[in-house]
Every structure is written in structure tokens, then in C-alpha cells.
Amino acid sequence: MKPLALVEHAVKGPLFGCRMCGQCVLHSTGLTCPMNCPKQLRNGPCGGVRPDGSCEVKPEMRCVWLKGWERAERLPWTEELHELRPPVDNRLWGTSSWRNWLTKRDKQVPAGWEDRKH
């Protein structure tokens, strides 16, 4: 990892369990990192959430998407949660999302990707 990525990991790792996907969406997912979902869903939750709110795959863990929904409701920008987040660009793993945000690299989506808001 490059120095900036190391710094980012040192800050966001303990705070959010950051996995360094390099295309951070914390802002729109209730400040809850969706890459901690075992299925790494960017548009969760899946249909496997247990009645007590725990994860289908890791019963000892609360569904990260449940946490995200609850936190998002307390944020002024709740609506962003309902946006369709594009597929992960797997080339960005391990790079700094801060740099990718500044350079707008994290906004690049496949040419055939189209997000309709309605």
C-alpha cells in the first residue's frame, strides 16, 4: 500500500472496519461499511437477515445493512441510501479512496452502466 492508503487504513480501519475497497460509499450507507457484509453487497440488505437482525452468514454479527439503515435515518442525507450504487471496480482494492475521490476516479463506472433515478 502507498503512504496515503496506509494513513487512510489506519484511520478508517478502527472506525468503520474499512476494507480498503478504494471507492468509499460510507457517506451514502449510513456511515456503515458495506464491505463488511459477507456478500459485500453495495445495495443491501439481502433477504437472509435473521429475525433478530443478525447476519445469515455470521449469526454473531448484526447485519451491516440494518445498522446502515438505522444510522442513515438519523442523517440529514437519508435519501442517498436509496440510490443504486454501481458495481465495485475491483482494480481499486488497496488504493486510497481519498485520492480516488479527489481525482474523481471513484466516480468512473462501466460505459454500459446506467442509473435511472425513477
Place this chain on the structure above:
Amino acid sequence: MSRLEDALASGRLVLTAELGAVANELDAVARYVEPMAPYLDAINATDNTSAHAHASPLALALALRACGEEPVLQLVCRDRNRLALQSEIVGAALHGIENICCLTGDDVTAGDEPEARRVFDLDSPQLLATARGLSEGRYLSGRPLEPAPHLFLGAVENPGAPPYEQRVARAWKKVRAGARFLQLQLCFEPERLERFVAETVRTGLDERVWLLPSVVIVRSASALRFIDEKVPGISVPAATIERVERATDQQEEAFEIACDLAAHALALPGVAGLHLISFRRDAGIAALCRRLGIPTRKEREASGNRHPVPV
């Protein structure tokens, strides 16, 4: 336009079912679907159900068509990356298969090969948007796909799993991404299904998507307990399991419960039909239809049947 799309668009009552692990011979597929087929508009060709490997969904879809049935190709995100998912859809389109149902999929840990690598390169809303792109003549990369295949896209949503109050919002996301029908996950709590459907109507989602709640026909309390404990995202109330357990004829009691759930779901405004699941080759689906007074598909097509005769 596929037969399923046509039936839904016409406003007729629509029934679907599914074909899963049973089939490794064409004859077996024919035998499996034969008792239920007269009532069905389409049958799902499932994709490694509960994370157990079986004949691929495209192979099952082709087998169903060879039996004269209309397939719905299921695709889950667990086993294929975005290239493989697109090739499966384009491959299906090559064979004239238009109905595609996009799911996240149970995790590998739900199956008999929990050591497998899980993929989830896309999630179900992303897969829907990708499939819609294919139907508009482009791969995800932007490369043209000519001619653009006609696809009838659907998805699944689970009214019976937390966060209950957010499930319709997630259904909306899938509809915006391209879903035009929703086969709802099994729900043994009628009031949860009722709330979900009411919310779709309140938010106008029922005008954008056709809803098909699922009902399963089982034969025993142990089958219900298995579903409750082993199938991700489905809970069966203890009272329901006990009711079947205490009955002198478990199979009959379980059938009664299925009929009650089916009748309840069909009575909800906003529901277009049912997705019926029976794990065994038996006449359960046909028996349920007869009990609820649902005519066969051909009769529905002839009469434009909308509402089943009340039980």
C-alpha cells in the same frame, strides 16, 4: 413478448412454480412438471438452490421448454462474476428465453460446499441494471449487443425478513433497476405479507411491478422446522409448526395451512398471482389450485380470469 409477460399484462391471475435439483434426466423433468403444469404460466429454472450445485439454470430452462413449459431463468450473484452473468443472459436470449429473475442468492455457507469461494461480483439490483442494459443493446462495458434481446426481468424481495419497514424501499430500488415482476420470498406470517403489499400499493409500486407472493406445500412438521432452521431468511412461527405436529394427519394439516396462506395472499389488492413451491413431485400444486377454485391456465386464458373463486 413472453407468455408470462403477456399473462401478467392481461391482468389474468398468474401462477408460477419452480424446478430445482430434481432433474438430471429429461424424462425426470417431464415427470416432475406434469402434475402441476396445467395450472402454471411459467416455471423457474433455479440456480443452485440453497447453494447446492445442480443442473445449470439455462440447461433447466431448455429442458422445461422441451417439455412445452415456459421457463423463468433464475440467476444468483453467488456463483458467477459479471462476465459469466451476462453470458448466461445473452445465452438464454440466444435460445429465445426472455424471463430472467435476478437474485442475490443464499450464501455458500447455506449449502453442502461451504468451503467454496463466494463471488457476489454484482448484487441483485446491479444485476438487474446490467440485464436491462443488455435488453437495451449494450453489455456492461458499453460494447453493443445486436440485436438487443427482449427480456422480461424480475427479482425477489423478502417481506418476512428485517428490516421489515424498509423492504418495500428495496423493492423500489430493484424496480428502478429494471424488475417488472417480483416473486416474493416465502412468508409464513400473513400480517407481514399484508403490510408489505399494502406499502407497495400506498407508494404506487404495484403499478410498476407485478407481485407474486410465494407459498410452499410441505407434508410434515419436520419439513416446516427444516425451513425455519435451515433456509436463510424464512422463519416459521412456532405455533404453525406445533399445529401441524399435533394434527392426526400432518400432511393434511400442512396442506390446509398452505391453502390458507395462498387464499390470504390472493385476496390482497395489488397481488397479481402466486409462486407455488412443492419440493416433491406430487399433485400438491394441482390440489391447492382445485381447492382454491383456480381454473387451469388454458381456462384462465380463455376466460380472462382475474379473481379465483373464494374458498
